[in-house]
Every structure is written in structure tokens, then in C-alpha cells.
Amino acid sequence: MHHALTSAAAGFGTGLSLIVAIGAQNAFVLRQGVRRDAVLAVVGICALSDAVLIALGVGGVGAVVVAWPGAVRAVGIVGGLFLLCYGALAARRALGPGAAGLSTAGEAAGSRRRAVLTCLAMTWLNPHVYLDTVFLLGSLAAHRGVLRWPFGLGAALASLCWFAALGFGARLLGRLLARPAAWRVLDALVAVTMLALGAALVVGS
Secondary structure, eight states, rough: OOHHHHHHHHHHHHHHHHHTOHHHHHHHHHHHHHHSSHHHHHHHHHHHHHHHHHHHHHHHHHHHHHHTTTTTHHHHHHHHHHHHHHHHHHHHHHHHTOOOOOOOOOOOOSHHHHHHHHHHHHHHHHHHHIIIIIIIIIHHHHGGGGGHHHHHHHHHHHHHHHHHHHHTHHHHHHHHHHHHHHHHHHHHHHHHHHHHHHHHHHHHO
């Protein structure tokens, strides 16, 4: 039980580090929250989509590992290199002079249907979503063996918490996240986490 909770906590931290990066999806959720427009639907779509993709990653990569144990090393090296690049980009954003806050400017979705369709497009047509959830989280989970599902559950919970906070707390978060300094801190935390995980994967593979 203790090991399962530890693995779930690791999944939560990793998932959160991946999700908080500035992106079109986060900006859209924040805008919807500020305008109080279809917030529940948008948050639900984002969180449920991540949960499905994470489950596919954890289950799919886990199945490959069972069929071909040598995949652990290959996936670990590739995943570790990806994490190192991801962390380097986050560090560059945190240290760079051009950091910008998350803008909530733009047109409102206009209707629940339009908001839902826009959210689905931003989620399922974004290639980075598949890299983060299916491949990256799946490869990290595979290294935990039987504890890969608690890890995946923790990552899915992180997604739910983040999007719920972003959507329903937008009135407060909007002002904070509009400040470049706030995103510098977030990017710095993401960089440290990703670089540490990436190095551990490459060295341990």
C-alpha cells in the first residue's frame, strides 16, 4: 500500500509538471473560466481525455514491456532524452528575457457546443498531448512494473486537479498567471523536475 501511494504521488508530480506548461489548451480553459462559459464541460473534457490517453499509455507500453523486456531500455533512453529536451526548453523559458504571462484576451466561445468542439480539437489534435500522456507518462510508468497503474492514476488525478483549478479558480488565477514572473517560477519547477527525471531514465536504462 505504501509503495502504491508513493508511485501515485510520483505520477501526480510528473503529470502536473507536464500539464502546467503554457499552451493553447490552458489558455482556452482559463479564458472559459474567466468568462464562466461552459466551464464544467471544458474541464471535464480535458481531464477525461487525459485520463483515457494516460490509460492507453500505461497499458500499451506495459504490454510491450511484457512481450519484449528489451523495450524497457529502448523506451527509457528515448523517453529520458525527450525529458531532457523538455526540461531544457522549460529552463530556457524561465531564464529567457522574453517570458510572457498567459493572456486571457480573445473571443468567448459563444455557445456550449462551440466551446466543447473547440476544447476537443485543442486536446485531440495536439501532437504534444500524445507525446506527454501516451508515450512519456507511459514509458515512465512502465519502469514501475506492477506499480505502473497507481502512477498513471496519480497523473490522471493531477490533470483533474489542474484543469479544475484553472477553470473554476480562473477569477483568481487569471490575475496571477498574467504575470510573467509567475510563469518563470512554474517553468523553473518544470525544468528541474524534467531534467532530474530524464537523467534518471537515461542513466538507469
